[in-house]
Amino acid sequence: MAVLLGAFEQAVLLAIVRLREDAYGRAILREVQTRLDRTVAAGAVHVTLNRLERRALLLSELGAGTELRAGRPRRYYALTTEGRQALNQAHAGMHQLWRGYKPLRGTI
Amino acid sequence: MNHTPPRWAEAWLRLLLPARDRETVSGDLLEQYRDSVHPTQGRLRANAWYVAQVGWFTWRRCWLTVSLLLLMSFVSQAVLGPWAIAGGLGRAGIATPVPPLLLMVVPPALVLLWAGAWASWRASRFWAGAAVGFIASLLVTKVLLAALVLPFVIWQPQLAWVAMSWESLRDLTLILVSTTSAGTAVATLGGLAGTVARRANRSYLGIEH
Numbered sequence: 001m002a003v004l005l006g007a008f009e010q011a012v013l014l015a016i017v018r019l020r021e022d023a024y025g026r027a028i029l030r031e032v033q034t035r036l037d038r039t040v041a042a043g044a045v046h047v048t049l050n051r052l053e054r055r056a057l058l059l060s061e062l063g064a065g066t067e068l069r070a071g072r073p074r075r076y077y078a079l080t081t082e083g084r085q086a087l088n089q090a091h092a093g094m095h096q097l098w099r100g101y102k103p104l105r106g107t108i
Numbered sequence: 109m110n111h112t113p114p115r116w117a118e119a120w121l122r123l124l125l126p127a128r129d130r131e132t133v134s135g136d137l138l139e140q141y142r143d144s145v146h147p148t149q150g151r152l153r154a155n156a157w158y159v160a161q162v163g164w165f166t167w168r169r170c171w172l173t174v175s176l177l178l179l180m181s182f183v184s185q186a187v188l189g190p191w192a193i194a195g196g197l198g199r200a201g202i203a204t205p206v207p208p209l210l211l212m213v214v215p216p217a218l219v220l221l222w223a224g225a226w227a228s229w230r231a232s233r234f235w236a237g238a239a240v241g242f243i244a245s246l247l248v249t250k251v252l253l254a255a256l257v258l259p260f261v262i263w264q265p266q267l268a269w270v271a272m273s274w275e276s277l278r279d280l281t282l283i284l285v286s287t288t289s290a291g292t293a294v295a296t297l298g299g300l301a302g303t304v305a306r307r308a309n310r311s312y313l314g315i316e317h
Contacts, residue, residue: 025136042140043164046133065135068110068142072135 002093003057003086011036012048013057013087016077024063024074025049049077057083111146113138113158121162123239124169127232137161166243173223173244177216181252184212217294220244224298229306237299238292245291249284 005013015031016023029045052058058077065071079087112118121137122130137158146154223244224237257280 025132026139029136029140041164042133042137042161043168046129046136047168050129062132065131066139069135069139070110072131072138074135075129075132 002089003055003082005086005090008032008044009048009052010087010090012045012052013079013083016058016079017087021076023077026074028077052083053077055082056080057086111142111151111154113141114155117155117159117162120239121165123233123236124165124227124231126230169227170223170240170243170247173219173240174247176219177244177248178251180215180219181248216291220291220294221298221301224295224300225302225305226298227295228299228302232303232306234299234303237302238296241295241298242288242292244295245288246284248291249287253280253283 011032012028015028015035019027019031025042025046028049029040029042032045033040049058049060053060057080059080060075060077063074063076065073118134118138122134125133141154141158145157149157220241224241226237227240228234228237230236
């Protein structure tokens, strides 16, 4: 059965794909903000990450802390096979939805 | 130089966060505060930013409790209000049912008990339940008091001075303090239950404290 992803969930998953090995909370937040071109609450990203992990679309592991973080560890995220499939399905669904569309005259 | 956000806000955040996310999420916020917000916006605005982030987490933890309590308050006003009037008629000698005041107290208390227990369970901290109870009671009481006073101010401005008088403000403050204290106390009891249940569960699963 297809896993349905919301727009924000897609943005978070795409950020993790783009960041590769550097996908931890703050970096994901920055990437999502850049791509969506708006300010996003850090909590919104963390809540979404937890939800995606509960749905087995993500897995995470702890990394070392830095002095800037007062030694607190980073949690790094990566897509699971289910996560990759869900993202591919979302992309295919979006492509199908927009196929054949030409921008309406006078609206751009 | 490593600047630090307000200590109380950081302590509050760590109190509300689940044990699993406590270090990582507070670390992410601290890193952003030190690395980008403080250098570009200065101390005051950076502190305001940090408090807003903590507020987001607080609201996330409390919104369901606040919504349930507000819903109950409005339902009890709509359903039990006429019943209470009928009770008044009963005291005047007309046979009517007695207004069930327990129905106006027990459901909100149960919601606060549940919220306190759930918060303490999630955060693995006893005081998380009390914190959620305090914030939820404070917000709900403020909304209800505003709902009580604002109609006078809007539709009967000539009576607004009554609401703004010293005695009225004293009474409103008394209501705010007493309901918030009661709500916090009930949620603290829930927090106690949540903490005990959490420890019992961890002992049962053989996890070290």
